[in-house]
Amino acid sequence: MEKLKENKLESSWYILRASGNKERSVGEKLRKESEVGDLMGKLDRVIVPVETSFYMKNGKKVKREKVKFPGYIFLKTNSVAELKYFIRGVNGASGFLTNRGGDILALSQTEVDRMIDDHESSKESSSMESDINKYIFGEEIIILEGPFSSMNGKVECVNGDKVKVSISIFGRVTNVELGILQIDRKEK
Numbered sequence: 001m002e003k004l005k006e007n008k009l010e011s012s013w014y015i016l017r018a019s020g021n022k023e024r025s026v027g028e029k030l031r032k033e034s035e036v037g038d039l040m041g042k043l044d045r046v047i048v049p050v051e052t053s054f055y056m057k058n059g060k061k062v063k064r065e066k067v068k069f070p071g072y073i074f075l076k077t078n079s080v081a082e083l084k085y086f087i088r089g090v091n092g093a094s095g096f097l098t099n100r101g102g103d104i105l106a107l108s109q110t111e112v113d114r115m116i117d118d119h120e121s122s123k124e125s126s127s128m129e130s131d132i133n134k135y136i137f138g139e140e141i142i143i144l145e146g147p148f149s150s151m152n153g154k155v156e157c158v159n160g161d162k163v164k165v166s167i168s169i170f171g172r173v174t175n176v177e178l179g180i181l182q183i184d185r186k187e188k
Contacts, residue, residue, distance in 0.1 A: 022092030
């Protein structure tokens with residue numbers, strides 16, 4: 001039992017290099033192997049940070065997840081030597097990040113804290129976006145309440161829970177700032 005605790009204390013964060021657009025597949029393979037494979041007990045955590053963005057395509061809102069650090073996977077392990085050997089057989093992985101001398105570098109605690117905070121906040125913001133109905137530039141909406149209720153408009157800018165909308169009043173386009181709960185998507 002003490003040996004297990006020692007290994008947990010010795011675990012450090014490292015950066016694994018991966019081919020472009022292979023970060024997620026390599027990360028998923030490592031996760032599976034750590035749960036029920038050769039790396040069981042040797043790999044604590046694997047993170048491929050992603051950021052979510054929305055854009056308009058053919059009049060529809062499309063969600064896109066983009067890898068935040070292309071070509072890099074963050075992992076916490078207590079057995080670098082065995083993992084280094086295993087990675088040679090993984091398609092898309094090219095090895096650990098090293099210094100010029102070829103020594104594998106562990107991340108400092110401040111780097112780890114910053115990376116994990118960014119990763120956790122991006123998870124929270126993506127769950128909040130589904131709750132609050134994020135709007136994007138150019139999206140058509142209908143105003144639900146206020147002096148402009150039942151009018152149509154287009155989203156110009158989103159700033160937190162405030163949305164700047166352009167509406168047509170007497171043939172002139174006017175920008176109005178509304179709360180996010182005062183508008184809804186226009187049904188087509």
